[in-house]
Amino acid sequence: MTGPEMHDLVRRLYPLCRSITGDGLRRTLDVIDGSIPLKVSEVPTGTKVLDWTIPREWNIRDAYVKDAAGNRVVDFHDNNLHVVGYSVPVEATMSLEELRGRLHTLPGQPDLVPYRTSYYAETWGFCLSQNTLDGLADGPYEVRIDSTLADGHLTYGEHVVQGRSSEEVLISCHVCHPSLANDNLAGVAVAVALAQRLSDPWYTYRFVFAPGTIGAITWLARNRERTDRIRHGLTMACAGDAGTITYKRSRRGDAEIDQVFAYVLKDRPHTILDFSPYGYDERQYCSPGFDLPVGSLTRTPYGSYPEYHTSADNPDFVRPEAMEDTLETLWSAVQVLEGNRRYQNLSPYGEPQLGARGLYGSLGGRSDTKQAQMAMLWVLNLSDGLHSLLDIAERSNLPFQALADAANALRNAGLLKEWVD
Amino acid sequence: MTGPEMHDLVRRLYPLCRSITGDGLRRTLDVIDGSIPLKVSEVPTGTKVLDWTIPREWNIRDAYVKDAAGNRVVDFHDNNLHVVGYSVPVEATMSLEELRGRLHTLPGQPDLVPYRTSYYAETWGFCLSQNTLDGLADGPYEVRIDSTLADGHLTYGEHVVQGRSSEEVLISCHVCHPSLANDNLAGVAVAVALAQRLSDPWYTYRFVFAPGTIGAITWLARNRERTDRIRHGLTMACAGDAGTITYKRSRRGDAEIDQVFAYVLKDRPHTILDFSPYGYDERQYCSPGFDLPVGSLTRTPYGSYPEYHTSADNPDFVRPEAMEDTLETLWSAVQVLEGNRRYQNLSPYGEPQLGARGLYGSLGGRSDTKQAQMAMLWVLNLSDGLHSLLDIAERSNLPFQALADAANALRNAGLLKEWVD
Amino acid sequence: MTGPEMHDLVRRLYPLCRSITGDGLRRTLDVIDGSIPLKVSEVPTGTKVLDWTIPREWNIRDAYVKDAAGNRVVDFHDNNLHVVGYSVPVEATMSLEELRGRLHTLPGQPDLVPYRTSYYAETWGFCLSQNTLDGLADGPYEVRIDSTLADGHLTYGEHVVQGRSSEEVLISCHVCHPSLANDNLAGVAVAVALAQRLSDPWYTYRFVFAPGTIGAITWLARNRERTDRIRHGLTMACAGDAGTITYKRSRRGDAEIDQVFAYVLKDRPHTILDFSPYGYDERQYCSPGFDLPVGSLTRTPYGSYPEYHTSADNPDFVRPEAMEDTLETLWSAVQVLEGNRRYQNLSPYGEPQLGARGLYGSLGGRSDTKQAQMAMLWVLNLSDGLHSLLDIAERSNLPFQALADAANALRNAGLLKEWVD
Incomplete structure (x- = not known):
């Protein structure tokens, strides 16, 4: 999905009168379902969800x-x-x-x-x-x-990209704001674009489109016994303004998703914020009973731009190239998450003879060493079960991809296998 | 007790010829007893106290x-x-x-x-x-x-302000120096003023007025089996000079008393020093066998002002307003200590519905949030037994008192209870 | 051994055509044996050593x-x-x-x-x-x-200075480079000088002179079951150029040898580098299966000077005074290693009465305290099994030697004994 295509989705969703329940919300999920198939859930008014109760359904035809x-x-x-x-x-x-x-x-x-x-x-x-x-x-x-x-229902939608693993990455967007474009149609559009781009991933990616607060609470209440599958997560909002990327850490502060975004954002203009129990639905995912590793990805955060929660947050405020940049940043993070493994060096006593396996230049004495060789040495040296490839990237200052390539080469040579705890 | 009243106490105590034993020390305790009732102990010469022995009693009538x-x-x-x-x-x-x-x-x-x-x-x-x-x-x-x-006795005095808890805060002042005002009559006067101000505290406050080194050692020897009641402690000295406040950390370095003073001093001119096994009786309380969480509160520390241990450390060197400032700083620390609790969020899965309990504004969409609401969200989010209110104050950057008020409101609403380990 | 004597050893070794096997290597060990007796090992071609195999022996008489x-x-x-x-x-x-x-x-x-x-x-x-x-x-x-x-042999030599303890310090130098002086004849010369200077040490010092990579791997393969005796270690190379000292940390990063060099280098111009799995034979000693506490001591590191691995790395490039400086730095580190003990304060409740034991000035009230007294107080305060003398030096900011002297005095007074885990 290109920037203009994401922008088109924002424009189509913009006029719908969304709320935490009702037909505006249903029509929004219908439009999204046109791009990625959604499983839609309807939860009746009066249902108890955690500390809350599903409210009556609100619909409006006219007002003046x-x-x-x-x-x-x-x-x-x-x-x-x-x-x-x-x-x-x-x-x-x-x-x-x-x-x-x-x-x-x-x-x-x-x-x-x-x-x-x-x-x-x-x-x-x-x-x-x-x-x-x-x-x-x-x-x-x-x-x-x-x-x-x-009396009626609260509605939310889910889209799942099945991975090879049953461990999940949760991407959650609030869909309860009426005609506001950056908050949060831009977040929705970027999430849809990510879902379309994913192909045979390692993790299973679960996209949740639900009204803020009560929607996340409802989803959590109905999925309480399966939250332990969520290994990483993000709330996505304000994904299209002209500001730079902001990543807000999970409550844990040192979750792998926090480490991944710190790594991916290193070379881009960005802001990283500590967790606080305010903002979007990370408030719910990171409540102390769940304490899920869920961060929040935005450009300019809520409340920090003058158009926020006003009629000026309209489709003209949202830029195709900004949504593209958000998507590419997110994609980089997904690439690192997907490739970030821990390995076991199967020849941990001394260096294995890389040259004999065709993994190493044979003419000694040269003072220049190639990045690929250094990457192999680092992966071998730190593949003791305590270090992920991203840990090794941080310690070695080598690019993550070089280490992932080295791990592949070493695994093919029988020198490495995935770590089993 | 006002600054001038503390200064008056210093003036009355100044002429007495104190030492580590003898009648000058007894008369000093008599004068203090005129402000706060003391339980006075007399320990005979020759008594073994830890590695030491109570020396002979010294008295002097004249010398020229x-x-x-x-x-x-x-x-x-x-x-x-x-x-x-x-x-x-x-x-x-x-x-x-x-x-x-x-x-x-x-x-x-x-x-x-x-x-x-x-x-x-x-x-x-x-x-x-x-x-x-x-x-x-x-x-x-x-x-x-x-x-x-x-042969005679070593004399020391204690004053206890009984709290609701049997856990104790120890305030210890050396009373062995003869005509020296800042070191340590000013410390004595501030301690007396604190004792008078405390009213129905949570902790039990124990004030010990004893000669330096041998007095603290004697008190420790006779209270060895009850030192585990001491949850926080301070030695107090040099409390009246014109310099800024100095807090010296306990041997542990990360005791709650250390955290409290770091927090309280943040917004005042101050110096914080690491522990060293020299100075006042924190040397004894922080010896490795006891390792009590006892810091030291002074203004300019021992040895760091030219009047130290000379005839220039007389009542004119000590200022009423400086003693008041020491007292108010100490009082702020006591307030934080008294209110610093760990709680358990009784509704830890998702946010509890604060609005339904009258704890939250009901009109959504506004971008300004009030400090009281943020304080409730922070207390709920971090009340998992691992974080005290002071920990939450540090992480949230909210004032301690706002968090204490929030905790009260949440407890009254049945959402919080004191943590039990 | 003086700087000129070390330089003379470099000059004598320089013309020999060393390699990872062969007579040039043997003659090199012969020359070293003239200064310190070596136990020479010969390992036959084809022997399996860890992941490697001893190669054929290479000898050369002429080439043009x-x-x-x-x-x-x-x-x-x-x-x-x-x-x-x-x-x-x-x-x-x-x-x-x-x-x-x-x-x-x-x-x-x-x-x-x-x-x-x-x-x-x-x-x-x-x-x-x-x-x-x-x-x-x-x-x-x-x-x-x-x-x-x-078919022939791989040759390496060892020299052991027996200590009172069976715990070992490993000093390893590669001896496979032909006519290159700084890399590594200077390292060999400094190691020989250290071996000659050691006299009745606490630790047993094992000097290994072996060809790079395959030599260290061979030594490790043949000493696999005794590597747990190695408590500290160093590879030594590039010890004679005009640059400042470089210490490269062990893989552990916080090994005692790393702490010792950080302390010893504090007051000298120096560079400290984090471990990386490239360089000299620390690569082998620090492979994850062994993970020995082995750092690397050089002046300018490999590859960082233009003469590196060229004909310009000849004896004129190496300076006697630089080798002396390397030796003295190493000697300072050895002195700290030798004296770095953990003790148990036998009188941990309160301060013991130092004055009564003649360990303390008796006239109180003076504001100046002597370093020796502070050293005793620090050693007593932190001798709880958790702190070595070097830990105490770092925390107290007192010189290591003052603390070692204090520990001696306290041990003689019966106040301290060596800690037993």
């Missing part, structure tokens, strides 16, 4: 504030951010004065519409720009939200 | 060097530093030439009288300023030390 | 390239580097064109003759300067190598 002349001064059909997420239905006529407490703006960014939700406390409201609010007359206004909040 | 005209050119009643501590009695007439070997001065600080003692080798001598010595004629001089060195 | 006029334009008797090591015999007449593939030069250093060998692939060739090659006419040339490659 109409002035005396019948003009929609705030219109859900212009931008679904105009309605506070999970607003209960309302049909009323009221003055601006009465309405004001229901109106949310960003006074510091007067052109922009903010994004607000209220999942767990029943309320209703509208979001609009400060400029629009400033232009409103005293009223009266016809106010209408044509929504339903009723 | 009188010139031919009958003038006291060196007079114990001017300043008790004039006599070498533990001097045996002497009554003799001798020339300056004969006397010279018994006279101690500070040629580099010609105005000042040095402080000298000889506890464990019988001798006698006088201390005087170099200027006085330079003005002395050839003699003869009448020399008299009216002292006694006889 | 003669022009049409009968002049030797390349002559083994000028410099034994002119023949590729282990060249098979040849007797032929050929044009320069035919010969060119057999001629090795250093185009970037046109005055110098390179050093080349081919132990494990049968071939023959000549090394010469680029300048000489450029001056050669088209030929024809008479080409002759009067060598033999036949």
Whole structure:
């Protein structure tokens, strides 16, 4: 999937009115299923999931504030951010004065519409720009939200790329934000592109597209007994802005995924952050009961760009080349993860005679040694079960790929085998 | 106790001729007992204490060097530093030439009288300023030390503030120095002020006022089987000079008391020193057989100010506001110690639903999060028995008090309980 | 052995045509035996040693390239580097064109003759300067190598300085390079000088003079069951150039020998390198099956000086004073190794009364403390079985010798004994 193709996916998903439940979420999973087949789960309202309960399902058809002349001064059909997420239905006529407490703006960014939700406390409201609010007359206004909040389901989707091993890499994207592009349609698009690119991998890759918080909690509740298969994981979001890559470490801080990203990002502009229990669904995966090795990959992190959670986070804010860069960085990390093994030197007493096996130049005395030879010596020297190839790359300062090639050559020569604990 | 009140205590204690035994030491404990009740122990001469033996008790009534005209050119009643501590009695007439070997001065600080003692080798001598010595004629001089060195007792005092726990915090001050104010009457005054301020603490606080070295050794010998109750400790000295706070780590180097002072001193001018087996009675508490978690709190450390162990270390050298600053620093450390607990998250799988428990704002989507909410998330995430609140403060960069408040709120909501090993 | 004496040994060894087998190697061991008695081992061709096999023995009497006029334009008797090591015999007449593939030069250093060998692939060739090659006419040339490659032996020598302990320090020098002075006759000379200087040491010192790679592998194969006696070790090479000392850590990285050299080199210009599985025979000693605590001591390391493996590495390149400096550095390390013990404080509760044992000044109150007293306090405080004297030196910042002296005094006073695990 190229950058423009990922961008096209973002554009198609953008208008859908996603929330933590409802048909906007279902249609989003349908669109993704057009690129990679999804197994979709529906979990009924009222189901207990860990400490939480699946809420009622929310759906919305229309919402507006109409002035005396019948003009929609705030219109859900212009931008679904105009309605506070999970607003209960309302049909009323009221003055601006009465309405004001229901109106949310960003006074510091007067052109922009903010994004607000209220999942767990029943309320209703509208979001609009400060400029629009400033232009409103005293009223009266016809106010209408044509929504339903009723028993139904929470929906999430999974796509699995089966690997040779049953150990899993988890890629998790939140899909509950309505018309916001970088957060998180860009993350979704990059995840879809990765899923398409993977071919006969070692690990099994599980992609989870679920609403934030309650969706991850639901997935964890329903997969509690199989989380030990997850050897590495990432939440993906904000994958398309112009900023540089940010990797946030897992709660463990020294998980293999943390080591891999530190290695892969070494030669690129980047930021690495320590874990904190805020952000995306790494909060749930890294809760102390699970403590999964799940980091978070973004470009500019949540809350750190002015367009964040406003109407300015639209498809124009997201760049094809930035999504490509995120994808390539992720791909590099996947390549290292896939190749990162521990080996056992089968001839550990002294160096084995590489020359006799055709693995080594035969004319001695030259002071220049080739990288491939050094890589073989390093792999042999540190293949004692304590060091992975990535550990050896860090200690030797040789490229990971050179060490992976050396390990292959040595394995073919019968000098190395995979370590068994 | 205010700074001026502490300073008044220093002034009252200053003239007493303290030593490692004797009535000057007893009168010192009497004065302290006027502020906080002391349990006084008397240990007889000859008692074996660890590797040591309680020496004979020393008392002195008068001492002088009188010139031919009958003038006291060196007079114990001017300043008790004039006599070498533990001097045996002497009554003799001798020339300056004969006397010279018994006279101690500070040629580099010609105005000042040095402080000298000889506890464990019988001798006698006088201390005087170099200027006085330079003005002395050839003699003869009448020399008299009216002292006694006889079987008696070593005296020390203890004050205990009973806490809810039987685990103890030890605060130890040496009280053997005669007329020296910063070393250690200032330390005594700050300890007394702390004892008065403590009210229904968690830990039991034990204040030990004992002569240096032999006193601490005696206390350890008589409390050998109960030192395991000491969870944290401090020696206190030099608490009133104009310098900044110095904390010297315990032998362990990573004891909780070391961590607490590193945290409390972060935002104040300070010096932190590694342990060394020299200084005050931390030498004894941190001997390898005991290895107690005892640090040392001073302002300018021993030997590092020119007034140290001279007649210039008088009450004018000690400042009320410096003692107040030492007390407040110590109080901050005590507050952290008292509140520093490890908890168990009772809902460790995923985040518990804080909003449903009234612990969290309900309107989602806002990018600003409040410190109190972050504190709850951090406490929940790291309450796995491995992290104390102070560990969480260090990792989260949140103030300790915010985390303690969060822990309280979470405990009240049934989400947290104290960790039991 | 003085610097000039070591330099004389280098000069005497220089002309011998060493290789990994053969009479040049034997004569080299004979010369060393003139300074320190060697036990010489001969291992037959075909013997299996670890993953390797002892090769045929190579000997050479003459080799030359003669022009049409009968002049030797390349002559083994000028410099034994002119023949590729282990060249098979040849007797032929050929044009320069035919010969060119057999001629090795250093185009970037046109005055110098390179050093080349081919132990494990049968071939023959000549090394010469680029300048000489450029001056050669088209030929024809008479080409002759009067060598033999036949069943025989691999030879190595050992010298042991018996210590009070059966634990060993291994010093290993490669002796397979023909006329190259710094690499490694200088290393041999410094090792010989150390062997002569050692007198009644604690450790047993084993000096191994063996050909590189195959020699160390042979020694390891024949001493496999006794390598656990080796507590510390060094390979020695390049010990006489004008550069500063380089110490390369053992594979373990934190072996006592690594700690000792870090300590000894602290106050000298030096470089410390991490282990890498390339270089001298530390490659074999530090292979993962053995993982011996063997570092490497050189001045400028292999490959890092332009004279390396060329005819410019001749006795003039090696300096007597540089070899002396290497020897003294090594001697300092040996002194620390010899004295580095762990002790048990026999009076660990409180400080023992040093004054009563005559170990401490008796007049208290002085602010200056002597290094010897601090050394005693540190040794007592940290002699808990976890800290060696060198650990104490690092923590206390006191000189190692002061601590060793203190330990002696304390042991004589019955306050300390050697730690038994």
